[in-house]
Amino acid sequence: MDGNLSPNDMSGIVEADRAHVWHHLSQHAPYMAPEGERTDPKIIVEGRGLRVWDQHGREHIDAVSGGVWTVNVGYGRERIADAVRDQLVKMNFFGGTVGSIPAAQFSERLLEKMPGMSRVYYANSGSEANEKGFKMVRQIAHQRYGGKKHKILYRERDYHGTTIACLSGGGQPERNGRYGPYTPGFVEVPHCLEYRAQWDLSGEEYGIAAANAIEEVILREGPDTVGSLCLEPVTAGGGVIVPPPGYWERVQEICKKYDVLLHIDEVVCGVGRTGTWFGYQHYGIKPDIVTMAKGVASGYAAISCCVTTEEVFDMFKDDTSDHMNYFRDISTFGGCTAGPAAALENMAIIEEEGLLENTTAMGEYMLDQLRALQDKHACIGEVRGKGLFLGAELVADRTTREPLAEKLVAGVTGHCMKQDAVIIGMTNRSLPGLNNTLCFSPALIATKDDIDQIIASVDGALTKVVG
Ligand SMILES: Cc1ncc(COP(=O)(O)O)c(C=O)c1O
Numbered sequence: 510m511d512g513n514l515s516p517n518d519m520s521g522i523v524e525a526d527r528a529h530v531w532h533h534l535s536q537h538a539p540y541m542a543p544e545g546e547r548t549d550p551k552i553i554v555e556g557r558g559l560r561v562w563d564q565h566g567r568e569h570i571d572a573v574s575g576g577v578w579t580v581n582v583g584y585g586r587e588r589i590a591d592a593v594r595d596q597l598v599k600m601n602f603f604g605g606t607v608g609s610i611p612a613a614q615f616s617e618r619l620l621e622k623m624p625g626m627s628r629v630y631y632a633n634s635g636s637e638a639n640e641k642g643f644k645m646v647r648q649i650a651h652q653r654y655g656g657k658k659h660k661i662l663y664r665e666r667d668y669h670g671t672t673i674a675c676l677s678g679g680g681q682p683e684r685n686g687r688y689g690p691y692t693p694g695f696v697e698v699p700h701c702l703e704y705r706a707q708w709d710l711s712g713e714e715y716g717i718a719a720a721n722a723i724e725e726v727i728l729r730e731g732p733d734t735v736g737s738l739c740l741e742p743v744t745a746g747g748g749v750i751v752p753p754p755g756y757w758e759r760v761q762e763i764c765k766k767y768d769v770l771l772h773i774d775e776v777v778c779g780v781g782r783t784g785t786w787f788g789y790q791h792y793g794i795k796p797d798i799v800t801m802a803k804g805v806a807s808g809y810a811a812i813s814c815c816v817t818t819e820e821v822f823d824m825f826k827d828d829t830s831d832h833m834n835y836f837r838d839i840s841t842f843g844g845c846t847a848g849p850a851a852a853l854e855n856m857a858i859i860e861e862e863g864l865l866e867n868t869t870a871m872g873e874y875m876l877d878q879l880r881a882l883q884d885k886h887a888c889i890g891e892v893r894g895k896g897l898f899l900g901a902e903l904v905a906d907r908t909t910r911e912p913l914a915e916k917l918v919a920g921v922t923g924h925c926m927k928q929d930a931v932i933i934g935m936t937n938r939s940l941p942g943l944n945n946t947l948c949f950s951p952a953l954i955a956t957k958d959d960i961d962q963i964i965a966s967v968d969g970a971l972t973k974v975v976g
Pocket of ligand 1: 577633634635636637639668669670671741745746774775776777802803
C-alpha cells in the first residue's frame, strides 16, 4: 500500500466480517465453505481519487464509483469530511419539523441548478425519496380527486428502490421476485430500449412509439385514475438505457394532456453523472417531482432529496381548515445535518473543478473507446450512455442479438477484477436472461489515462473470457 495511506490493523477484520456481516446483494455460501475452498469477503479499506485499496493493500481502479454510481467527486475529499465534522460538532441533528443552516443553504444552491423547481424535502436514501414522491401523489389524489387519481406508472426495466412500494413500482422482475404481494396501484409501461425494440421502427419513430405506448396505458387504465409517471432519465441498473430521440418531448406532452405528474428519478443521474446537473436537463423537460440521492453528497453522508415545483407544494398548504391537508410525512434522519453539509461541499467541488465539463469530455472519450472495442469484439452488441454513465451490452450473436450468458458476463467483470484490479459493473439480478450489460461510471474526475486503463482491462477480459 502507498506510504501516504494510513496504516490499518486488519487482524480479525475478515473473520469478523465473515462471521457477522450480511452483505448486500450477496450469496454468502462461498465465504462459508470449508477452509481451503472458501473465498474471503473483500474489505475496502481506503480510497483516494478513483482508487481504492483492499485488505491486502492491493490498489484497484474503481470504474463504478463505489460499486453503485455514487462517489461522483472521488474518494478522500478532506474538505467534505472537514465540513461534515465542523457541522456535526456544532449541531448534528434535530427532527425535520425545524430547519438547519446547511439544509437551508443547500436547498438554495440546489434550486439554482433546477429552474422551475422550488421545494426540497430531505430524506436518506433514493428509495425513501421516491416513496415521498409516491406519497405526495397519493395524498393529492385523496385531497383533490376523491382518491381516484392514485395510480403510479413506472417503466419496464427501471428501478426505483428497495422497499416493497418501490419494488411494486419497479420494472425489474429479478429484483422484485419473491417479495410479493406487492403494493397495489402501480402500473407498468413498456421500456424504450431500441436495441430490444418491441416495434419495427427506429430513431425518432421508435422514440415516439415508445412514448405513445405510455398514452395507451393511461387510456386503458383511465386518465382519471393515473396520478403520476415515474421514470429514470437514463435507466441505470436495467441496462444503461438512453431514451431515443423524440421520446421525452412526447412523454411531456402526454403527461400534460392527461394531467399526470411527471416524477423523474435522478437517484443515479443527478448531480453531474451525465454531464449536466440533472439527466432530465438534456431533454428540456419540466418535471413536477425530482428525486435524487447517490451523487448528492458522493457517499460522504447519507442524503436524498425529493424536489417539487411550487404547484405541487401548494397542494399541501391550500386548505388550512383541513387538519390533514399538509404532507404528513417524516424521515428521522432527514434531519441529520451531515447530509446537506456534505452536499454543499460536493457541489462546490463540482463547480470549482469543472467536473460537469470533464464528465462530458471524458464521457465522449470513453464512449469512443468502447466503440473501438465494439469494432474489435463481436460480443459487444451495443454501447450506449451519456456522460460518465456508460454501458456495453454483450451478445452471443450480433445478428440475432441473443444475450451473452450471464456467467460469461460475470466472467468478464471477474477477470477485470482478478487480473487488473479494475472494478467494473454489470446489470445484476434485473431482468431474466438480460443481465448482460457491462456498466461503467467512474468518478467525474476521471482522466484519459484512467479510462485507457479501464478499457485495456475490458479488452483483455473480453479476449480471454469470450474469445
Ligand atoms: C434509479 C434508482 N432509483 C432509486 C434507487 C434506490 O436508491 P437507494 O439504494 O439509495 O435506496 C436506486 C439504487 O440503485 C436507483 O438506481
